[in-house]
Amino acid sequence: MRNRLLNLALASLALAATASAANVPLKVEYPKPLFAGTPRPVSVANLEPAGTKRPDIMVSPDVKLLSKGKKVTSSDALPVIGELTFITDGDKSGIDGAYVELGPGVQWVQVDLGASAKIAAVALWHFHSQARVYHDVIIQISDDAGFKKGVTTIFNNDDDNSAKMGKGKDLSYVEVNHGRVVDAKNATGRYVRLFSNGNTSDELNHYCEVEVFGVAGK
Secondary structure, three states: OHHHHHHHHHHHHHHHHHHHHHOEEOOOOOOOOOOOOOOOOOOOOOEOOOOOOOOOOEEOOOOEEOOOOOOEEEOOOOOOEOOHHHHHOOOOOOOOOOOEEEOOOOEEEEEEEEEEEEEEEEEEEOOOOOOOEEOOOEEEEEOOOOOOOOOEEEEEOOOOOOOOOOOOOOOEOEOOOOOEEEEEEEEEEEEEEEEEOOEOOOOOEEEOEEEEEEEEOO
C-alpha cells in the first residue's frame, strides 16, 4: 500500500511538471511609447520602484484574447470623451481619439465576455501619453453582472481603502505603453470590472484598452 501511494504521488508530480512545462509566456502586443526623456516626478506612497522588471505570465497554449469587440458598460454611462466601445476595439495607442474619459471619483468599466471563461490574465492601458499614476486600481472577475456574489479580486493597489472596497497590497505604477498585465490565475467569470479613482494629474479616469485572455467556456 505504501509503495502504491508513493507511486501515485510521483505520478501526480510528474503530471504537474509536464503541465507546467507545457505553459508558454503570454504574448501581449504593446503600443509605441508616447513620451520620451525623463518624466516629471510622481509622488505616491506605494509606488512601484522605477525599472521594476515584471515576470512573464505563463499560460496554457490554448489561451486566447477573449475581449476583442465585446460589450463594455460603465459606472459613467456618458463619458466626457470617447465611446465605451473604444475599450475593446484593439486600439491601445493612447493618441487623441483612442481613449475614454470618465468623470471624477471612483468609476468602473466592465467587459462582458458573453459567457463564463477561465481567465488567465487581464491587460489594462490607462492614458499613457504622460507619466501619471492612477489611484485605486482594482480588477475583479465574476459571473454576476452586478458583482454582488462570487467576486474574485485579482489586483488592488488601494492602500488606504479610499475606494471603500478594502485595502489592497499591490503597488501603484506609472503609466507607460506597457500598461499593466495582471495574472488572473485562471479565475472563472463572464465579467471583468476595473476601477480607478482619478490620477496624479487630474481627478478624471481614462481607459485606452482592456484585454482579457483566457479559455472560453465550453
